[in-house]
Amino acid sequence: QSVPTQPPSASGTPGQRVSISCSGSSSNIGGNAVNWYQQLPGTAPKLLIYTDNHRPSGVPDRFSGSRSGTSASLAISGLQSEDEGDYYCVAWDDSLRGRVFGTGTRVTVL
Amino acid sequence: QVQLQESGPGLVKPSGTLSLTCAVSGDSISGANWWSWVRQSPGKGLEWIGEISRGGGSIYNPSLRSRVTMSVDTSKNQLSLKLNSVTAADTAVYYCAGSFRYAFDIWGQGTMVTVSS
Numbered sequence: 001q002s003v004p005t006q007p008p009s010a011s012g013t014p015g016q017r018v019s020i021s022c023s024g025s026s027s028n029i030g031g032n033a034v035n036w037y038q039q040l041p042g043t044a045p046k047l048l049i050y051t052d053n054h055r056p057s058g059v060p061d062r063f064s065g066s067r068s069g070t071s072a073s074l075a076i077s078g079l080q081s082e083d084e085g086d087y088y089c090v091a092w093d094d095s096l097r098g099r100v101f102g103t104g105t106r107v108t109v110l
Numbered sequence: 111q112v113q114l115q116e117s118g119p120g121l122v123k124p125s126g127t128l129s130l131t132c133a134v135s136g137d138s139i140s141g142a143n144w145w146s147w148v149r150q151s152p153g154k155g156l157e158w159i160g161e162i163s164r165g166g167g168s169i170y171n172p173s174l175r176s177r178v179t180m181s182v183d184t185s186k187n188q189l190s191l192k193l194n195s196v197t198a199a200d201t202a203v204y205y206c207a208g209s210f211r212y213a214f215d216i217w218g219q220g221t222m223v224t225v226s227s
Contacts, residue, residue, distance in 0.1 A: 037214065044217040047212060051212070088156050090213070096171075098160070101148075101156040103155055
């Protein structure tokens with residue numbers, strides 16, 4: 001089992017573009033769709049991206065996702081102060097027969 | 111709009127059983143394709159505990175499988191989580207999450223459970 005790995009932190013100034021990677025394995029990201037969740041300080045996670053690159057209703061188009069091979073990525077363009085928080089990827093793992101969350105990335109707006 | 115509310119004891123003794131419920135309002139619990147529990151230890155990331163499908167089948171995290179039981183009570187429109195033989199490592203915020211259209215698209219606010227004597 002390979003838990004998807006994310007960089008512990010990412011940062012940018014307002015208006016900049018920030019990208020977060022999620023590196024997994026053939027048993028999870030390599031063969032299954034990825035969702036992304038945003039967790040603002042003191043709150044529950046919120047669905048941000050589903051099935052690799054789709055946004056639920058209400059999520060700004062500043063957020064975009066992609067998946068290639070055994071990695072996925074989340075991009076935030078036009079970074080805003082309210083984007084500060086933790087971001088997690090998650091995918092089904094065929095070996096684990098369960099879901100695996102990425103290690104999480106804390107985004108800071110400088 | 112669907113809302114989830116977790117509840118249960120905030121303090122559980124070591125070796126005891128952690129029991130939580132998640133009340134669903136705004137829709138039938140049968141409206142979700144599956145229900146999950148996720149936990150977050152203080153200052154740590156999210157950990158998938160397991161999930162139970164609309165049909166009643168359940169899948170648990172292998173690391174917790176021997177200690178976990180999830181169930182759905184359609185008459186009360188709520189789901190439950192039981193985790194036995196708890197230790198301090200089980201101290202965490204526990205979230206219930208429903209998957210109606212997409213995986214984990216609705217979350218409860220979470221409930222903190224501390225394992226301590």
